[in-house]
Amino acid sequence: MRVTNSYMYDSFISDLQNNMQQLDKINQQISTGLAVNKPSDAPDKIGSIISLRDSINNITQYQSNVGSTNDYLNSTSTALTSMTNLLSTAQTLAVQGANDTNSASDRATMATQVDNQIQEMLSLGNTQVNGQYIFGGYQTTAQPFTATMTGTSVTGVTYNGDSGLMPEEINQGDIINKNVPGSSLIAAGTDVYNALINFRNDLNNNDTAAITNDAGTLQNAYNSLTNINTDIGGKLQRTTAVSSTLTNTNTTLTGIQSSLEDVDMPTAMTNFQLQQNVYQSALTSISTLMQQTTLADILR
Amino acid sequence: MPSTFFGLEIALRGLTAQSAAQDVVSNNIANANTPGYTKQVAQMTTTLPYPDPSANAAMIAGQLGTGVVVSQIDSARDQMLNNQITQGNSQQSSNSAVMTGLSQVESFFNEPTSPSIGDALNNFYSALSSVSSDPGDIGVRQNLIDTTQALTDQFSTMNTNLDNMDTQINGNIKTDVNSINSLASQINGVNYQIYKAQNMGYTTNDLLDTRQNLMNSLSKLTNFQATDMGNGYMKIEINGHTLVGQNYTVPLTTVTDPANNNAVNPVFSDDGAPLVTTGGDINGLITLRDTNIAGYRSSLDSMAQSLMTSVNSLQSSGYGLNDAAPTGINFFNGTDSADITINPAITADPTLIAAAASPSSPGDGSNALAMADTQNSLLMAGGTQTIGENYASLVSQVGSDSQSAQNNDQIYTSVSTNLQQQWQSESGVSLDEEMTNLVQYQHAFEANSKVMVVQDQMLQTLINMINPS
Numbered sequence: 087m088r089v090t091n092s093y094m095y096d097s098f099i100s101d102l103q104n105n106m107q108q109l110d111k112i113n114q115q116i117s118t119g120l121a122v123n124k125p126s127d128a129p130d131k132i133g134s135i136i137s138l139r140d141s142i143n144n145i146t147q148y149q150s151n152v153g154s155t156n157d158y159l160n161s162t163s164t165a166l167t168s169m170t171n172l173l174s175t176a177q178t179l180a181v182q183g184a185n186d187t188n189s190a191s192d193r194a195t196m197a198t199q200v201d202n203q204i205q206e207m208l209s210l211g212n213t214q215v216n217g218q219y220i221f222g223g224y225q226t227t228a229q230p231f232t233a234t235m236t237g238t239s240v241t242g243v244t245y246n247g248d249s250g251l252m253p254e255e256i257n258q259g260d261i262i263n264k265n266v267p268g269s270s271l272i273a274a275g276t277d278v279y280n281a282l283i284n285f286r287n288d289l290n291n292n293d294t295a296a297i298t299n300d301a302g303t304l305q306n307a308y309n310s311l312t313n314i315n316t317d318i319g320g321k322l323q324r325t326t327a328v329s330s331t332l333t334n335t336n337t338t339l340t341g342i343q344s345s346l347e348d349v350d351m352p353t354a355m356t357n358f359q360l361q362q363n364v365y366q367s368a369l370t371s372i373s374t375l376m377q378q379t380t381l382a383d384i385l386r
Numbered sequence: 387m388p389s390t391f392f393g394l395e396i397a398l399r400g401l402t403a404q405s406a407a408q409d410v411v412s413n414n415i416a417n418a419n420t421p422g423y424t425k426q427v428a429q430m431t432t433t434l435p436y437p438d439p440s441a442n443a444a445m446i447a448g449q450l451g452t453g454v455v456v457s458q459i460d461s462a463r464d465q466m467l468n469n470q471i472t473q474g475n476s477q478q479s480s481n482s483a484v485m486t487g488l489s490q491v492e493s494f495f496n497e498p499t500s501p502s503i504g505d506a507l508n509n510f511y512s513a514l515s516s517v518s519s520d521p522g523d524i525g526v527r528q529n530l531i532d533t534t535q536a537l538t539d540q541f542s543t544m545n546t547n548l549d550n551m552d553t554q555i556n557g558n559i560k561t562d563v564n565s566i567n568s569l570a571s572q573i574n575g576v577n578y579q580i581y582k583a584q585n586m587g588y589t590t591n592d593l594l595d596t597r598q599n600l601m602n603s604l605s606k607l608t609n610f611q612a613t614d615m616g617n618g619y620m621k622i623e624i625n626g627h628t629l630v631g632q633n634y635t636v637p638l639t640t641v642t643d644p645a646n647n648n649a650v651n652p653v654f655s656d657d658g659a660p661l662v663t664t665g666g667d668i669n670g671l672i673t674l675r676d677t678n679i680a681g682y683r684s685s686l687d688s689m690a691q692s693l694m695t696s697v698n699s700l701q702s703s704g705y706g707l708n709d710a711a712p713t714g715i716n717f718f719n720g721t722d723s724a725d726i727t728i729n730p731a732i733t734a735d736p737t738l739i740a741a742a743a744s745p746s747s748p749g750d751g752s753n754a755l756a757m758a759d760t761q762n763s764l765l766m767a768g769g770t771q772t773i774g775e776n777y778a779s780l781v782s783q784v785g786s787d788s789q790s791a792q793n794n795d796q797i798y799t800s801v802s803t804n805l806q807q808q809w810q811s812e813s814g815v816s817l818d819e820e821m822t823n824l825v826q827y828q829h830a831f832e833a834n835s836k837v838m839v840v841q842d843q844m845l846q847t848l849i850n851m852i853n854p855s
Contacts, residue, residue, distance in 0.1 A: 090814035091418060093807055100803055124492050125785025126792060133782035135498045140774045143508040144761075147515050154519045218522060224747030226522055227708070250744065253752050254519055258762065265749075347498060381821040 098372045105365040112358045121349040131346050138343045145336045148257050152329045155254045158264040159322050162220055165213045166266070166315040169278065172203050172210075173308040176282060180301035183289055190292040197289035204240045204282045208233055211243075211268060211279075223267035224250030230268040231279070239286070243279035245272055256328045262321060266314055275303075276310035388436055388450060390848075393841040399453030400834035403430055406456040408827045411820050418815040422599040424461040425815050426591055431457040461591040462813045468598055469612065471805045472605035476665025478798035479606040483558075483670025485791035487551065488678060492788050494547045497781050503544060503686075504777050506537040507693075514758035518751035521707065521741035528736050534728045538718075541690055545724040548679055549647075555675045556650035562607050562668045563638045563652050569604045570635040573597060573622060578633060581618030590618075609665030625662040627654055649675060678787060683723070685780045688766060690723035692773055696760040704740025704753035713740045717757075 115121055125132045182188070183196050211221050211231040222230035225247040234242035249270075251263040271278050281303045288296040389395075407428040417423040435449035496502045513530040520526050576597045583590045597620060601612060604622070613621040615632065622630035629636055636656050643649045652661040652668060663669035694716075701717035715738065720726035732738050742750035766776040 088811045088816065090810045090816040092814050093810035096803075096806060096810065120498075122498060124489075124788075125495065125497055125781050126489070126492055126788035127785075129782050129786030129789050132497060132785045133778040136504050136778035136781055137775065139498070139504065140508055140778075143512065147512040151515060151519055216520075216523075218749065222749065224742070224744060224750040226749035248744075248747070250747055250750055252749060253755055255515065255755060255758070261755075381818045385821060385825060 094375065098375075101368055102365075102372070105361070105368055108361050109358070109365060112354060112361055115349045116351070116354050116358060119349055119351075120347055122347050128346075135343065135346050138339055138346070142336060142339050142343065144258065145332050145339070148255065149329065149332050149336075151254050152256045152325050152332065155256055155262060155264045156322065156325050156329075158215065158220065158252075158254075159318050159325065161213065161215045162264075162266050163315055163318045163322070165210050165220070166311055166318065169207060169210050169271075170308055170311045170315065172207055173278065173281075173304055173311065176200060176203055176285060177301055177304040177308060180285055180297055180304055184294050184298040184301060186294065193289045193292050193297075197286045200282060200286040200289060201239050204233075204279070204286065207278060207282060208240065208243065211271065219247070220265060221268035221271065222247035223265070223269065224248055224252075240279075240283060242283070243272075245269060256325060257332065260328065262324065264321075266318070270314060271311070273310065276307045278307045278311065281307045390845070392436075392452075393844075394838060396451075396453040397834050397838040397841060399433065399455060400837065401831060403428075403454040403456050404827045404831040404834060408824065408831065410459055411823045411827060414815045415817065415820050415824075418817060418820075422595050422602065423815065424463050424591060424595050424598075424813045427460045427462065428456045429458040429460050430454050459589050459591060461589075461594070463591075463594065464809075464812050465614070467805065467809055467812060468601075471802075471809060472601055472612070473609065473665070474798065474802045474805050475602060475605040476609035476669075478795070478802050479667045480609075480663075480665045480670035480673070481791055481794045481798055483667050484674045484678065485788070485795050487555070487671075487674040488784070488788035488791050490551060491548070491679065491682065491784055494544055495781055495784060501536070501540065503537070503540045504774065504781070506533070506540040507774060507777065509533040510537045511758050511761040514754055517739060517741050518754035518758055521751035521754060522748045524736055527707075527739050527741075530739060531728060531733055531736055534717075535733075538720075538726050538728060541686065541723045541726050544686060545683070548683055549724075551679060552647055552649070552675055555671045555679075556648070559650050559652060559668060559671050560640055562666075562671070563640055566604065566607050566629070566668070567635070567637040569600050569607070570622065570630050570637065573600045573604070573620065573630050574633070574635045576600065577619045577630065584618040605666065607666045608661070608663050608668050625664075627659055627661075646676075682780065682784060685776070685783075686723040689773055689776055689780075690720070690726045692765040692776075694718040694720065694726060696763065696765055697757050700753055700757045700760070701740045705742040705745050705747065705750075706740055707737035707742070708746055708748045709737075709742075710745045713738055 114123060122128045122131060122135060179196055179199065183193055188196075208231055212229050213220050218226040219228070219230050220226075222228065228246055230245060230247035232244050232246060233240040234244065245268050247268045249267045250265075251267065252265045253261045254264045255261050272280070281300065285297070285300040285304060288300055407430065410426050410428040414425055431454070433452045433455050436452050437449070497504065510530075510533045513526075513533040516526050517530050576593055580590045580593045580597065583593065601610075601620075601622075604610060608624055610629065611623045613623070615621055619632045620630070621628065621632070627636070629638075636654050638652045638661060639655045640650045641653050641658075643651060651672070653659060654661065661668070663672070698716040698718055702714050703712050705711070706713050715731055716729050717732065717739075718726055719729050739754070741754035742748075743753040743756070744750050761774065762772055764770055765773060767779075771779065
């Protein structure tokens with residue numbers, strides 16, 4: 087093959103250009119720490135990288151949903167526990183009130199105590215979290231329980247809420263209802279307010295037979311609330327489990343993302359060194375060739 | 387008998403020929419770096435011997451040589467290699483136009499970093515989920531409006547960028563058409579000069595180089611077939627349609643297609659036939675615009691449409707904050723990715739976001755949850771992909787298109803470099819070679835001068851003998 091002068095100079099330029107391109111690419115990987123800086127760097131991986139980012143983003147949202155679900159469940163559970171304590175006290179009082187050793191005036195004193203319990207139960211039913219009434223179903227902006235008063239005593243309680251359940255997605259396809267609508271506190275037979283109001287009325291009426299009956303009703307209401315609270319406890323266990331699953335998944339996905347996206351530093355540095363050596367050698371050999379004597383230098 | 391002065395004449399022819407060859411060498415050295423210059427060689431042949439055979443010729447021992455003449459100046463031209471170079475140019479520059487454009491498109495997507503459409507889409511669905519958690523909070527609703535605007539901005543920015551690229555491409559096509567026309571008329575001019583010079587019996591090496599340079603330039607703009615007509619003319623055709631004929635050109639012009647985003651397309655000015663190319667910058671530009679960018683745009687449009695349809699139907703059947711009747715309004719306005727916007731009624735009143743699935747239920751976020759869940763619905767690609775998956779495959783498509791253009795560029799560049807080197811090897815000037823020739827012709831010139839001196843001395847002897855002084 088005949089080699090001409092322009093041929094050599096053209097080769098110098100294109101060879102150096104190739105070396106520079108390689109150096110630039112490795113340098114970009116090292117300085118960004120990313121093996122994939124644009125889609126064309128790895129079209130086979132970019133789809134997975136974007137899908138992983140979507141998944142990680144979703145997990146962050148699910149984690150935040152778990153947090154707000156927990157807040158709601160915990161507040162509900164606290165309120166329910168206070169309610170069951172109240173009912174438990176009232177039930178003990180009812181057993182006591184049914185006892186024949188008590189006089190009518192003793193029962194009237196008990197009735198005052200129950201009146202206070204009714205007030206307390208009302209305020210528990212109207213518990214607010216972040217300005218929202220948690221027992222109102224979907225009606226979170228209005229007091230769910232309002233009292234009908236006769237003088238200073240409550241003679242009836244009206245429920246203004248609905249039976250709406252608030253779904254919360256805590257993991258993909260995993261939907262949990264985070265609220266207990268007030269309607270389940272006033273179900274027929276286990277209506278906590280009616281149980282207390284009737285009890286108080288019977289105490290005032292000094293009707294021991296009815297009081298004995300009330301003790302049973304209060305027990306039923308107590309059982310019903312305890313069941314609801316147990317259910318909440320179960321849900322809290324579930325959110326805790328989901329939360330740790332989400333954290334684990336997040337760690338795994340972030341690891342995969344890093345393995346797809348991030349540059350392997352030792353390899354990149356080695357390649358960089360290698361490429362730099364190639365470039366240096368090319369420069370040396372080219373400069374030698376360029377300073378080479380030609381026939382024209384020798385001919386005199 | 388040859389003339390007494392015959393020897394002098396031979397020496398003179400020798401001097402002239404060596405000096406002419408020396409000139410060719412000088413020209414080669416001078417043009418060693420001229421692009422497209424083909425190395426020239428002086429062809430020396432002997433002149434007609436003496437005597438001519440005839441019936442009454444003076445008989446001598448044999449035919450006597452009469453010297454040398456430079457009969458022709460050849461060039462080391464390889465037309466087949468030249469044709470390969472023009473084809474290589476066409477492939478390379480077509481692909482290069484696509485590669486440059488796609489690397490721009492890639493930067494528009496800004497993946498795998500943010501902000502990007504994918505990122506904005508994620509934020510949008512997260513914001514919907516937050517609204518479903520806390521439907522009564524106006525701040526959370528406002529955040530949904532903000533992320534929605536960020537998303538529609540991403541869509542419209544992408545569209546503007548792609549539209550700007552189209553405009554740029556259309557401008558470049560017009561420039562290419564002008565350049566093609568200019569090159570065509572230059573080739574036509576050189577064709578005529580070569581035709582005249584050949585008719586007068588000249589060799590036309592430098593004109594051929596000029597024409598080849600013009601053809602090389604043309605090949606970077608469009609592919610073509612060149613046919614040597616044998617009379618000095620080179621006919622240039624593109625897909626069978628004449629661009630440069632014998633003493634005429636058919637210039638290109640452009641037409642604008644209003645049905646296709648005002649695309650500018652090249653046509654022949656004589657019959658309006660569209661220019662059909664398979665190579666060159668103009669081919670790359672058209673491919674980039676009509677295949678790549680148009681494809682990406684329609685994918686983005688489908689994405690925007692799926693997004694609008696899925697969210698709008700839930701929005702219009704759902705209930706705003708504490709509303710007794712369904713909103714009956716859309717969440718998004720628009721028809722495609724270019725004009726998708728959030729309904730201004732919602733921007734003005736965030737309570738209109740239909741988070742609730744039941745009337746007058748401020749705590750109901752189940753409809754917002756349903757909207758957020760459309761993220762996982764297989765709405766696209768014939769019910770096989772979610773919007774997010776469809777976006778990921780679009781980015782992956784852009785990436786692989788761009789990568790294959792980059793890989794092709796490496797291949798075509800190395801093919802081109804090889805052909806160039808081969809051309810340099812066959813047709814380029816080697817300075818060492820020319821120095822050798824220079825010395826060779828110099829010695830021959832000196833020898834011829836010596837012959838002349840000796841002839842002169844012989845004649846002196848003869849003249850002095852006749853007329854002694």
